[in-house]
Amino acid sequence: MGTSVSLIINGKTVTANIDPRMLLVQFIREHMQLTGTHIGCDTAQCGACTVFVNGNAVKSCSALAVQFEGAQITTIEGIAGANGEMHPMQAAFKECHGLQCGFCTPGMVMSAIDLVKRHGNSLSEQAIREGLDGNICRCTGYHNIVKAVQQGAANMKGV
Amino acid sequence: MNAPEKAQSAIGASVRRKEDYRFLTGGGKYTDDVTLPGQSYAYFVRSPHAHAKILKINKSAALKAPGVIAVYTGDDTAADKMGGLPCGWLIKDVKGEPMKEPPHPPLAQGKVRHVGDQVAVIIAETYNQAKDAAELLEVDYDVLPAVVDAVEALKPGAPQVHDGAPNNRCYLWSLGDKAATDAAFAKAHHVTKIDITNNRLIPNAIEPRAALAHYNRADESYTLYVANQNPHVERLLMTAFVLGLPEHKVRVIAPDVGGGFGSKIFLYAEDVIVTWASKKVNRPVKWTADRSEAFLSDAHGRDHHTHAELAMDKDGKFLGLRVKTIANLGAYLSTFGSSVPTYLYGTLLAGQYTTPAIYVEVDAAFTNTTPVDAYRGAGRPEATYVLERIVSQAAREMNLDQAEIRRRNFITAFPYQTPVALMYDIGDYKSCLDKAQKLADVAGFPARRAEAEKRGKKRGLGYSTYIEACGLAPSNIAGALGARAGLFEAGEIRVHPTGSVTVFTGSHSHGQGHETTFAQVVAARLGIPVESVDVVHGDTGRMPFGMGTYGSRSIAVGGAAIMKALDKIEAKGKKIAAHLLEAAESDIEFKDGKFTVAGTDKSVPFGGVAFSAYVPHNYPLDKLEPGLNETAFYDPGNFTYPAGTHIAEVEVDPETGVVQIVNFSAVDDFGNIINPMIVEGQVHGGLAQGIGQAMLENCVYDQETGQLLTGSYMDYAMPRAADLPSFKVDTHVTPCTHNPLGVKGCGEAGAIGSPPAVVNAVIDALAPLGVKHLEMPLTPERVWRAIQGKPTKVA
Known part of the structure; x- marks a missing residue:
C-alpha cells in the first residue's frame, strides 16, 4: 500500500508515501501535525477544515491528499507573520470577539480572507453573511463574526 | 439585602480574551489534536435498528482484518463485570416511589434500543482499518417494533423499551398544590388553554466528541483526554459506578473543548469503553466521533x-x-x-x-x-x-x-x-x-x-x-430533591514568589472565556495586571475537585469559590504585611495591590508580601506557615x-x-x-x-x-x-x-x-x-x- 505525494504546505515541500484514501485534512493533521485545521462534519458542510489550495479556499475534509500533487497549501498556521504577529483578519476576530470555543475559528478565518480576496475590502453585512454560508459556528450567533470580517477586510487593504 | 458593591476597575471592562491567540493561530489543543506514542484507534459498531434483539455476533472476520488489534462486544464487558452508565438524579414519582432505572450498558447486552446504540468496538492500528473491519462484523438482529414518540410510548400496547419499565414510564412526577390550583380555576373569570410541542433538538457542538485513553502498566494509572465539561464528575461516575477503578489512579483531562451546550456534561459509553480497552490492549486508544455519530449518540435536548x-x-x-x-x-x-x-x-x-x-x-x-x-x-x-x-x-x-x-x-x-x-x-x-x-x-x-x-x-x-x-x-437542597452529587465549586489561588498568580478552577471553559473573566476577577482583587494571572482548568491532575460548567454556574459558583480563596490570600497577606511593617494586623488595609498601615504611608506591595511568603527570612515563622497558596470550596446559598x-x-x-x-x-x-x-x-x-x-x-x-x-x-x-x-x-x-x-x-x-x-x-x-x-x-x-x-x- 502507499502512493507518493508531494505538496507544499505553508511554504515547506513535503513528500510522503500515504494510503491513497488519505484525505487532505488527515494529511495536514496527522502527517504534518498541523492540528489547527479541524474536522467538524466530514461532509463539507461546516467549513472547520477550510484551507487554501493555490490561494483558493477548499474544504480539506472532502478531498484526497493525492489530488494535490505539487499544490501550495496554506493552513491557519501559515497566515500569521514570521514572528507570530496575527494576520489582520485574525487580529480583527480577537478585537471583535468573533470566536468563543475556537473550533470553527480557523476555517472561519480562512473563509473570511478568501471572501475579501474575492469581493474586496468593503463588504456589506449581507455579503458577509451570505459569503460565510459554508461555515457553521455554534457559539457566536455570527453577530461578532460579521463585525470581525468587516473590520478585518478593512484592515487587509494593502496587505 | 446587602447588594455587594461592584468592585475594582478590571471588573466591568471588555478585556480582550487571553485564549484567543492560540485559537486564532491554530494553537488550540482539542482532544483529537492529542497524539500519544503507540496510539490505536477505536471505531464503534452501532445498531442500524431502533429496537432489536441481538441473536448472535460473529467476530471472526473482523478480527482477521488488516490492522485489527481487538474486537469487544457486550459479552466482554459483562465478563469484566462492567457496570451500567449511572443516572445522577433520582426522581421520586407522585407516590414517592423511585423512578424506573433500567440498566444502561456501555455495550449492548442482548438488545439494542435506538439507532446508534453501541454494539461493539473495533480497535485497530489506524482509523480506516478499524472502520473497514466494522463492515466485517456479523451481527444477527431480530428486529422489533419501535416507538419514538413519547405520547405514543405511554399508550397501552406500545412496544416496550425496557422490561423493567412497564408502559415505558420512567416516572409520573408532580410539583405544586393541586387542590389550591383547582380552587383557583374554580373562581376564574377566564381560562386560556394551549397544547404545544417543544421540538427535539440536537446540540451540535462543532467539535465532535472525542476520547483518548492511556493505561500505564508501570503504575497502574489511567489518563483520559476527553471532550467534556466537568472532568471530575466524569471521573467520579466512571471510576465509582462503571469501571470500579481507584479514583486516584485515573486522571481526566478535558483540554480545549470545542463547544458543549450541555452535550459534553455526560458520561458516555465511548469514554468508558476506550478507558477500559486501553488496559485490555495495553495501548492508548483514541476515538473521535464523526458527525453522523454525533447526531446519533450525543444526548439530544427538549422533546x-x-x-x-x-x-x-x-x-x-x-x-x-x-x-x-x-x-x-x-x-x-x-x-x-x-x-x-x-x-x-x-x-x-x-x-x-x-x-x-x-x-x-x-x-x-x-x-x-x-x-x-x-x-x-x-x-x-x-x-x-x-x-x-x-x-x-x-x-x-x-x-x-x-x-x-x-x-x-x-x-x-x-x-x-x-x-x-x-x-x-x-x-x-x-x-x-x-x-x-x-x-x-x-x-x-x-x-x-x-x-x-x-x-x-x-x-x-x-x-x-x-x-x-x-x-x-445549593448541595443540600439538590440532594433533598434527588441529586446524587454535590453542586459546589472549587478554586485555588497559587501566588508565585514574584507575585504573579495561577488560578485553578473546577469550572471548565469550552468557549465561555473563563481564562479572561476569572483572571479579571483575580487581577481586580489583588491589584495586579490581568496579564499576571493565568487560569488553569479541565484537568483532575491539577485542580481541586470541582463540579464543572453547566447551568450558567461558572461565574456565580466558580467565581465565588475563587473569591473565597482570595479572602484567605488577603487574610494571610495581612498577617505577613503586619510583620513586615511592624504594625498590628488589625491596622493593615489591602487596596490597589498594596498592604498599608491605616492612616500612614507605610505600605508593602502585594508582590513584596508574596516574595516574603516564599523567601521567609523576615517572617513570623513561629506563628505562620510560609507560602501563599489557598484553596476554597463554595456551596451556593x-x-x-x-x-x-x-x-x-x-x-x-x-x-x-x-x-x-x-x-x-x-x-x-x-x-x-x-x-x-x-x-x-x-x-x-x-x-x-x-x-x-x-x-x-x-x-x-x-x-x-x-x-x-x-x-x-x-x-x-x-x-x-x-x-x-x-x-x-x-x-x-x-x-x-x-x-x-x-x-x-x-x-x-x-x-x-x-x-x-x-x-x-x-x-x-x-x-x-x-x-x-x-x-x-x-x-x-x-x-x-x-x-x-x-x-x-x-x-
Missing part, C-alpha cells in the same frame, strides 16, 4: 408535549396555572436526563409572575431514540416556552396588550417565594421590559407594520419575559435568577410563509457584569440557538422504523450566518444578593428567552389572518399551512 391552562380574573391577573407535560427521555437515562423535565422545568413555571397557585405533572417516557438530557437551558427553555406562549395567548383572548398583561402580573417585591419551590432573591422585571421596549422601538412599531402592510407583508411583535434558575446549586425581556419583530410573506426576523432586542439582568464583551457574546450565541429552535432546527425520527431522518447537516437545519439577524442587546443590573461578586450567570439566557418571543411575534403578525397557533420550527411550509387554515403538524 416535550404539553397541555397548559391559565386561570385569570377579569383584569387578566393570573390566578392559577395547570400544566401536564409528556417528556421523552430517549432509550436510556442519560446522566442528568431525569432532572431536566422535573426540577429544572417545573420549578420555573412561575416565571416573572405572581401566579399564586401552580400545579405541574410530568409523565416521562422511554422511547427508541437517542437519550435526551440537558441542552443549553435544560428544562428552563421548555418552561419558558409554555409560560410565555400561554401568557401571550391569554393577552389576545383577554384583549390586552402583550406587555400590559405581563406588567399586571410581574413580581415586584423580593425576596419572593414561588408556589413551585424557588425563592427569587432579587429582580426588576419592569425595568427590563421598559428598556427592551425602548431598544426595540416599540413605539414606532405601528408605523412599521403599516408600511409593511403596503408591501403585502405582515409584521408582528413578540414578547418573552423569562426567568431562569442558574448557579446550580441559593440559585441565581437571571431574567429579562426579549422582543422579536418579524415580517412574514403571506404568499410563501417565509418569516424574516427584522429585529431582535434583548435586555437581560445578569447581576454584575465582569466582562461585557464576553457576556454579549454569550447572549448572541444563546439567541442563535433559541432562534434556531424557533425557526429552523428539528430532530425528526421516522415514526415506524425509528430511523433518524435528520442525521446530517443536509437534513438538520443548523443556523447559518444568513439565517440570523444582528442582535440588539443590553443589560439591566440588580446584583445577586447572595454571592460575593453579585453575579447571576449569562450562558443560557439567549436560548431560554428567545423561542417564545419569535413564535409570539409570528402569531402576532398572522393573527389578523386568523392564525392562533404555530409549532416550532416555523418553516415556510408550516407557516403557509397555518395561513391557509391547514393542519400544521407536518414532519
Whole structure:
C-alpha cells in the first residue's frame, strides 16, 4: 500500500508515501501535525477544515491528499507573520470577539480572507453573511463574526 | 439585602480574551489534536435498528482484518463485570416511589434500543482499518417494533423499551398544590388553554466528541483526554459506578473543548469503553466521533408535549396555572436526563409572575431514540416556552396588550417565594421590559407594520419575559430533591514568589472565556495586571475537585469559590504585611495591590508580601506557615435568577410563509457584569440557538422504523450566518444578593428567552389572518399551512 505525494504546505515541500484514501485534512493533521485545521462534519458542510489550495479556499475534509500533487497549501498556521504577529483578519476576530470555543475559528478565518480576496475590502453585512454560508459556528450567533470580517477586510487593504 | 458593591476597575471592562491567540493561530489543543506514542484507534459498531434483539455476533472476520488489534462486544464487558452508565438524579414519582432505572450498558447486552446504540468496538492500528473491519462484523438482529414518540410510548400496547419499565414510564412526577390550583380555576373569570410541542433538538457542538485513553502498566494509572465539561464528575461516575477503578489512579483531562451546550456534561459509553480497552490492549486508544455519530449518540435536548391552562380574573391577573407535560427521555437515562423535565422545568413555571397557585405533572417516557438530557437551558427553555406562549395567548383572548398583561402580573417585591419551590432573591422585571421596549422601538412599531402592510407583508411583535434558575446549586437542597452529587465549586489561588498568580478552577471553559473573566476577577482583587494571572482548568491532575460548567454556574459558583480563596490570600497577606511593617494586623488595609498601615504611608506591595511568603527570612515563622497558596470550596446559598425581556419583530410573506426576523432586542439582568464583551457574546450565541429552535432546527425520527431522518447537516437545519439577524442587546443590573461578586450567570439566557418571543411575534403578525397557533420550527411550509387554515403538524 502507499502512493507518493508531494505538496507544499505553508511554504515547506513535503513528500510522503500515504494510503491513497488519505484525505487532505488527515494529511495536514496527522502527517504534518498541523492540528489547527479541524474536522467538524466530514461532509463539507461546516467549513472547520477550510484551507487554501493555490490561494483558493477548499474544504480539506472532502478531498484526497493525492489530488494535490505539487499544490501550495496554506493552513491557519501559515497566515500569521514570521514572528507570530496575527494576520489582520485574525487580529480583527480577537478585537471583535468573533470566536468563543475556537473550533470553527480557523476555517472561519480562512473563509473570511478568501471572501475579501474575492469581493474586496468593503463588504456589506449581507455579503458577509451570505459569503460565510459554508461555515457553521455554534457559539457566536455570527453577530461578532460579521463585525470581525468587516473590520478585518478593512484592515487587509494593502496587505 | 446587602447588594455587594461592584468592585475594582478590571471588573466591568471588555478585556480582550487571553485564549484567543492560540485559537486564532491554530494553537488550540482539542482532544483529537492529542497524539500519544503507540496510539490505536477505536471505531464503534452501532445498531442500524431502533429496537432489536441481538441473536448472535460473529467476530471472526473482523478480527482477521488488516490492522485489527481487538474486537469487544457486550459479552466482554459483562465478563469484566462492567457496570451500567449511572443516572445522577433520582426522581421520586407522585407516590414517592423511585423512578424506573433500567440498566444502561456501555455495550449492548442482548438488545439494542435506538439507532446508534453501541454494539461493539473495533480497535485497530489506524482509523480506516478499524472502520473497514466494522463492515466485517456479523451481527444477527431480530428486529422489533419501535416507538419514538413519547405520547405514543405511554399508550397501552406500545412496544416496550425496557422490561423493567412497564408502559415505558420512567416516572409520573408532580410539583405544586393541586387542590389550591383547582380552587383557583374554580373562581376564574377566564381560562386560556394551549397544547404545544417543544421540538427535539440536537446540540451540535462543532467539535465532535472525542476520547483518548492511556493505561500505564508501570503504575497502574489511567489518563483520559476527553471532550467534556466537568472532568471530575466524569471521573467520579466512571471510576465509582462503571469501571470500579481507584479514583486516584485515573486522571481526566478535558483540554480545549470545542463547544458543549450541555452535550459534553455526560458520561458516555465511548469514554468508558476506550478507558477500559486501553488496559485490555495495553495501548492508548483514541476515538473521535464523526458527525453522523454525533447526531446519533450525543444526548439530544427538549422533546416535550404539553397541555397548559391559565386561570385569570377579569383584569387578566393570573390566578392559577395547570400544566401536564409528556417528556421523552430517549432509550436510556442519560446522566442528568431525569432532572431536566422535573426540577429544572417545573420549578420555573412561575416565571416573572405572581401566579399564586401552580400545579405541574410530568409523565416521562422511554422511547427508541437517542437519550435526551440537558441542552443549553435544560428544562428552563421548555418552561419558558409554555409560560410565555400561554401568557401571550391569554393577552389576545383577554384583549390586552402583550406587555400590559405581563406588567399586571410581574413580581415586584423580593425576596419572593414561588408556589413551585424557588425563592427569587432579587429582580426588576419592569425595568427590563421598559428598556427592551425602548431598544426595540416599540413605539414606532405601528408605523412599521403599516408600511409593511403596503408591501403585502405582515409584521408582528413578540414578547418573552423569562426567568431562569442558574448557579446550580445549593448541595443540600439538590440532594433533598434527588441529586446524587454535590453542586459546589472549587478554586485555588497559587501566588508565585514574584507575585504573579495561577488560578485553578473546577469550572471548565469550552468557549465561555473563563481564562479572561476569572483572571479579571483575580487581577481586580489583588491589584495586579490581568496579564499576571493565568487560569488553569479541565484537568483532575491539577485542580481541586470541582463540579464543572453547566447551568450558567461558572461565574456565580466558580467565581465565588475563587473569591473565597482570595479572602484567605488577603487574610494571610495581612498577617505577613503586619510583620513586615511592624504594625498590628488589625491596622493593615489591602487596596490597589498594596498592604498599608491605616492612616500612614507605610505600605508593602502585594508582590513584596508574596516574595516574603516564599523567601521567609523576615517572617513570623513561629506563628505562620510560609507560602501563599489557598484553596476554597463554595456551596451556593441559593440559585441565581437571571431574567429579562426579549422582543422579536418579524415580517412574514403571506404568499410563501417565509418569516424574516427584522429585529431582535434583548435586555437581560445578569447581576454584575465582569466582562461585557464576553457576556454579549454569550447572549448572541444563546439567541442563535433559541432562534434556531424557533425557526429552523428539528430532530425528526421516522415514526415506524425509528430511523433518524435528520442525521446530517443536509437534513438538520443548523443556523447559518444568513439565517440570523444582528442582535440588539443590553443589560439591566440588580446584583445577586447572595454571592460575593453579585453575579447571576449569562450562558443560557439567549436560548431560554428567545423561542417564545419569535413564535409570539409570528402569531402576532398572522393573527389578523386568523392564525392562533404555530409549532416550532416555523418553516415556510408550516407557516403557509397555518395561513391557509391547514393542519400544521407536518414532519
